[in-house]
Amino acid sequence: MVRVRFAPSPTGYLHIGGGRTALFNWLFARSQNGQFVLRIEDTDQERSKPEFLDEILFSLKWLGFNWDEVYYQSQRFPIYREHAERLLKEGKAYIEKSPSGKEAIIYKVTPQKITMQDLIRGRIEFDAKDIKDQVLIKSDGTPTYNFACVVDDAGMNITHVIRGDDHISNTPKQILIYEALGFKVPDFAHLPLIMGAEGGRLSKRTGATAISDYRKMGYLPEALVNYLLLLSWAPGGDRELIGINEAIKLFDIKNVNKTAATFNLKKLQWVNNQYLKNADPEKLADEVIPMLVEKNLIEIDNFDRNYLVSLVKLFRERLTTVNDFPDWADFFFLKEIQVDPVARDKHLAQDLSKEFSLFIKRRDALEKFEIAEIECAFREVVKELGVEAKVLIHPIRVALTGKTIGPGLFEVIYYLGKERTKERLGRFIKKE
Secondary structure (H helix, E strand, O other): OOOEEEOOOOOOOOOOHHHHHHHHHHHHHHHHOOEEEEEEEEOOOOOOOOOHHHHHHHHHHHOOOOOOOEEEEHHOHHHHHHHHHHHHHHOOOOEOOOOOOOEEEEOOOOOEEEEEEEEEEEEEEHHHHHHEEEEEOOOOEEEOOOHHHHHHHHHOOOOOEEEEEHHHHHHHHHHHHHHHHHHOOOOOEOOEEOOOOOEEEEEHHHHOOOOOHHHOOOOOOOHHHHHHHHHHOOOOOOOOOOOHHHHHHOOHHOOOOOOOOEEHHHHHHHHHHHHHHHOOOOHHHHHHHHHHOOOOOOOOOOOOOOHHHHHHHHHHHOOOOOOHHHHHHHHHOOOOOOHHHHHHHHOOOOOOHHHHHHHHHHHHOOOOOOOHHHHHHHHHHHHHHHHHHHHHHHHHHHHHHOOOOOOOOOHHHHHHOOHHHHHHHHOOOOOO
């Protein structure tokens, strides 16, 4: 059975690179009806923090990467010691004492050629003469990264090690330890780096943000997963949008690109918008409620949920992230709106009392206050006035919303309702 592992260290948050590594491991396991093992590499007890671990576990769950087993390296120290002492007894390792008298166990590297068949990059050769003797157990009693990895991967029956290509230099060292311990060497696949849009390694400025931060910024987990997939893999046919269940059926680790991937925030925003367009409005409403409460736009125990869901439907095609909703839709919740000064000067500088009054009159005469009827009333007004629709449509929008852009004007009028529409337009009608 295929068994892969994702092995984060709780010395920091889960970032985009780690998220993609987790995805490709999880996806490969699911595509092969295998198992996805989560291993927490917390041997650095000074730098490992509970808050980092909590964030990593939460982010993996949020992304949908359910694991089959979980292990903590900090609970396995006796196992590492046992295997190191076996190599010591077999003459493959030696003791090195520190000035304070503490002992470290060192693996003795012998000159040899090391080859591996990377599932993504093909054949790679190394020369052991370039590798110095490897510390297995440090003088403080903790295992080194490469040694703990080998012992755990073997003990956990990991068949495939899928990780970033910054680990390629670790691979020959680990192969030597596998062979010294008599363990089967797993298959390796090294994912290309993710670069910033301006070139160079991914940084916080170019997208190396914690996965949990993307959640806070209003990205949908399924959209972020789709985008992470595109960083080194494609479903074919020039497609860019693919659900995870279909991706499981199509995924082959051998089809992952060898070249570095480029993180593009605008592309992520586009993908997120595509998912928002088809998102469940009820679920989106759940996401925006805390934001609306925080901005004092609604009271948590006193708002019309059905009305909110209708507004979410109205706006979702225009949103880049869920967080855009409160700023785009605030005029539906505010008693007093702020009109953008530039928009006021451009669209409301002239006296529109006659035009606004006529529209209110025609609108009030409607038998049904429906979107189609509202539009008909508007068309009658511009026809009667002998002006183009845009001459009136922009001023009405600014007067009602304070903004120059938004959903269709007639939908806005419908959801604002008769009274609020009349009151807001009335502010710009001069009293005789």
